[in-house]
Amino acid sequence: MSNEISAETIAELEKRLRYISGIIKQNGRKILNHYPITSPQFVALQFLIDGDMTIGELSNKNGLAFSTTTDLVDRLEKNKLVERVRDTSDRRVVRIHILPKGRTIIEEVIKKRQEYLGDVLANFSGDQTETLNELLAFLSEEMQHIDHK
Known part of the structure; x- marks a missing residue:
């Protein structure tokens, strides 16, 4: 944390970001109400759109228990949104x-x-x-940098 930024400013920024995050989540839930998926299923599908994953990889990525992810995938599979496929190099x-x-x-x-x-x-x-886009990109980079320490 930089000494140049006051605790008050940091508190204001945290509150604004928390508030914005809440609005985004609420709006996202409203949109999802028109689809046959839940918020956790949407998050899982977002990860899978980038490529196939095992249940374990998906569990780690979304921070859910292995058993919870298995149930989530079962429901997605039942709704024909995903399928389980044997790996071609390791059956x-x-x-x-x-x-x-x-x-x-x-x-x-x-x-x-x-x-x-x-x-x-x-x-x-x-x-x-x-400017907003540039600042958000910088914020994202800094957050990732700190998360990897």
């Missing part, structure tokens, strides 16, 4: 693969979230939007 390994229906849901939800953000940013100037 003992089972990977979770997102199906087109799951991919479509993720893409639609993200598009609606982006539309919401567009509405929020409607009164921002181009410079303000660019």
Whole structure:
């Protein structure tokens, strides 16, 4: 923590970020109400859109217990959003693969979230939007840097 930043400023920033995070979560839940998935299932599908994972990898990524992730994947599979596939190089390994229906849901939800953000940013100037984007990118990098220490 830098000595140049007052505790009061840090407290204000934390409160604003917490508030913004809450609004984003609420809006995300509203959007998800129109789809046959829960918030934890959405998070799992987001990870799987980047590539197949084992239950263990998915558990580690989303911070859920192995058994909870297994139940979550069972429900996703039942809804034909994912499938279990044997690894081609090691048949003992089972990977979770997102199906087109799951991919479509993720893409639609993200598009609606982006539309919401567009509405929020409607009164921002181009410079303000660019500055916000740069500052958020820097904040994200710093958070990742500290998390890896």
